[in-house]
Amino acid sequence: MNQNAPNPGAASVPPNRSTSLLTDMYELTMLQAALRDGTAHRQCTFEVFARRLPNERRYGVVAGTARVLRAVRDFVFTEEQLTHLEFLDENSKEYLRNYRFTGQIDGYREGDLYFPYSPLLTVRGTFAECVILETVILSIMNADSAIASAAARMVTAADGRPIIEMGSRRTHEYAAVTASRAAYLAGFTATSNLEASHRYGIPATGTAAHAWTLLHINEDGSPNEEAAFRSQIDSLGVDTTLLVDTYDITQGVKTAVEVAGPELGGVRIDSGDLGAVTRRVRRQLDELGAHNTRIVVSSDLDEFAIAGLRGDPVDVYGVGTSVVTGSGAPTASMVYKLVEVDGHTVAKRSRGKGMTGGTKQAIRTYRSTGVAVEELVFPFDADTPDTGRLSATQLTVPLMRDGLAVDGLPSLEESRAYLAAQLLTLPWEGLALSRDEPSISTRFVGFPE
Template identity: 65%
Template structure:
């Protein structure tokens, strides 16, 4: 999709940045410290309350955004309002030329997991802070919530339809994160265009209401029009007026081969059983039931015993189901090979560049994550017989490495990963992280 790439990268991304990154850069250029080799790490201090795991999402978007992180005339005009001319000139030639290693997109993360490790001069690394955090905090929040919904749906179809509940560009990224996490499709057309995600949709109540005449409501006319236009395989929205009547009308109009009916309100569990029985009695035994209406992972789980075929999820998906931001931070951990860390109360960070592995049993079940100093020549011993290296090269000398996984491959990576979580990590109930993380310090 050449189109997709151009839309994603031609708009400059350099001003998605907090002002202080640039004033720090100016001061560091002036005092000579700007060229010191540094390592910054991006990580979450904790998971949202009660969550068992997080899902890394945003890597692909960050690499796209990195390409557009240049200071053209529009950007330079803005920064020249508060920076010295020499700094502005320095920015004109700016291009990130460092290295980035990180967890694979679609992998899990736990408290303290070094999701990204960014190496280069201070100036080039500090500039990426705001943008990298924006992308990972948003996308990982959505993917982490989405993965729980996918688990709760237990194989049933999930349609992402939350675009209208979040910022229009965030909606596109949310659709991508949901798909990464295992959703089947999205209602968002820009996400379909930009990322090739399957698009899906049914109809709104407005379409039924549109067919009102001076004689009154006319649901049959709306259904007939939809079936004529979209075929008998379409999904009819049956809850504009009375659901039982709506289902009767739907089958009367479309016949028992109707693709599906959608119910968007009411006591969804009761309605699912009633409507299934009604459809079956009308001979529409293969007509699917799509449920929507303020569903979250708990609502989905609550319908597990009911005859629901697909869920449409909106608000709770795009708002991270109670955790709209992943709480990730981007911290300087090493300068010129010297580990550095903040010492303020309650916000301690761990100095030094790090690497991470996960140990698993012979069966594949994960046992623990081990985070250790990057300079160690040997991976610390751990519990388990298999060891998975978690950090892979993403960027070398400013360029994305070859053969980065596609969105589909990352989606498959997560799908396979979920099989390896201990079972209690997959429960929706609040609790500790699915596996512990052990931090090995300098010896």
């Protein structure tokens, strides 16, 4: 099943797939009050955006969009769930019993770049039907975009070498599955996670754990690394990757090639100064005639460590903790804000949390060389601003119409290719890992001062 082609027309949602309680209580108490005072049916626009990029990064990556559309489709209340909502009056429960989102969602494509105040999703419908989607939409967008934004920097740092997501053990068991998806979207090559492979079609891969080597002891309890390597090769073939750092790396490499021969697929190193070690291991492998044996490295790699190994003989990176935790930014800090009510622009004026009201769309402009210049954000119903000699891409596209996902939404593979193409449009400094301003700026056009 293509998980990126939501079909909101599906007949019924199994209870275990209902997303309706992945919701903050206040959304339902607001719903109840709005049903009572008659504001529930006001036509509203809610907007998803981020006020800043975390850690002064240069760009963010939009991820989770396809998952949001599925979650909206699956946002239905079962009788068992309604029973739990004893704090609501009967009228509110009846509304929820019949609830299906029937509104419109427009927004940035999954895999697009974003910057502060980019209008990432524009959700239109009645107040009642839109307000209760806040939490689940933000949970997905914040989690997935945080991972994809960190992962894209790692892919850049890897500079074309394969990079494997293997961080499942360092994050919530289901967050691990979607983290794999977001990392793959961002250009990771494969995942260790079987559910992610199963659900999203991501290539799965793996080597062996230290436990595998430690398991192989002689009758007296002494280590027998050779037996571990021989068994792995017997089972998986010489193209497998042997983990060589359980005891002594030099001896491990020697044993590995003795057992597998020079056609050994790879060795993995998971400890030590990876630069120094990989250079030594490369020399050793070459001396043993294992010129094509790949060196796979892991061990708390982040984008900076990956970049630091660019000059070293690393063939494959395995990345765990840092990618599934967003490398210092585990959430994208996106918010879901009411910007329009019955055609009137609204915006809060809280200090430090200001925003521009009104339903919006955006384009990105480019020089003739293909380099991005800026984002222009303008009223949803306005004509596209004149961009002079600059070409422009429409960033806001239809995603859902009358509660149904639009036809022809991209697959995960297509979104992955889309992102790869977008990254090439950033100004040359836009891919730098160092802290700085967003690499392109965002300008609001056609809104009242």
